[in-house]
Amino acid sequence: MTTRWLTDEEQRAWRAYIAATHLLEDAIDRQLQQDAGMPHLYYSILANLSEAPDRSLRMTDLAAKSKITRSRLTYAVTRLEKDGLVSRRDCDWDKRSSFASLTDEGMAVLERTAPGHVQTVRSLLFDQLTPEQVGQLEEIFTGVVRALESDEERPTPEDVPWRRRSSGSGPCPGTS
Incomplete structure (x- = not known):
């Protein structure tokens, strides 16, 4: 195979x-x-939970939304739980699953922090672009994400941990 430099x-x-x-x-x-x-990762976890119904997601789904491994998510949620920003509960119907939920304290931290976060993102990224470039940026990275996600779904000969897809990504039956 020839390398395309x-x-x-x-x-x-x-x-x-x-x-x-x-x-x-x-x-x-x-x-x-x-x-x-x-760190940004913890803020993103809180933001993902804030957008979920009842501010709660299965840990598997939260890992997928956060684009991180389940073990990395478990570590982060344990820290956020210790800080009182997230709570965790077992799934009644699937003993292998658990849910992470954003606490009221976590929501308050998110609401207090969001304006500064948005200002940082706006000033460092979006204020540097024209409206046309914003559309191009979205188009470019949507295509990159699509390619990466379809690549993750293809079986690979090597069993690389960061390429594994989680199984059972739907809500736990019988829960709201």
Whole structure:
């Protein structure tokens, strides 16, 4: 098989993407650490829960929405639970499953932190783009996500943990 090396233009674009994503993630983490004492990942977990019905999701579904492994999610939820921002309960119908729920205290932290987070994202990313570029950005990354997610669903010869798809991703039967 012949390697298709990146062109000079592709190499510049790739390096610009890497630099921008690292710098943006660092800036967002700094803002969230300062305002809420938590990293971006924890804030994202709270945000995902806040958007769910009854502010609750199965841990498997929350891991998929957060784009992280179940073990990494378990670690994060344990920390958030210790801080009183999330609670966890077992599923009555499936003993292998549990739910994470956003507590009132977690919602209050999210509401207090969201304005600064949005301002950071807006000033560092969206204020740098024209409305046309915002549409292009969405189109580009929607395509990238689609390709990555379809790649994850294809069986692979190697059993790579970060490529495993979780099984049983629907709500637990008999729960609301």
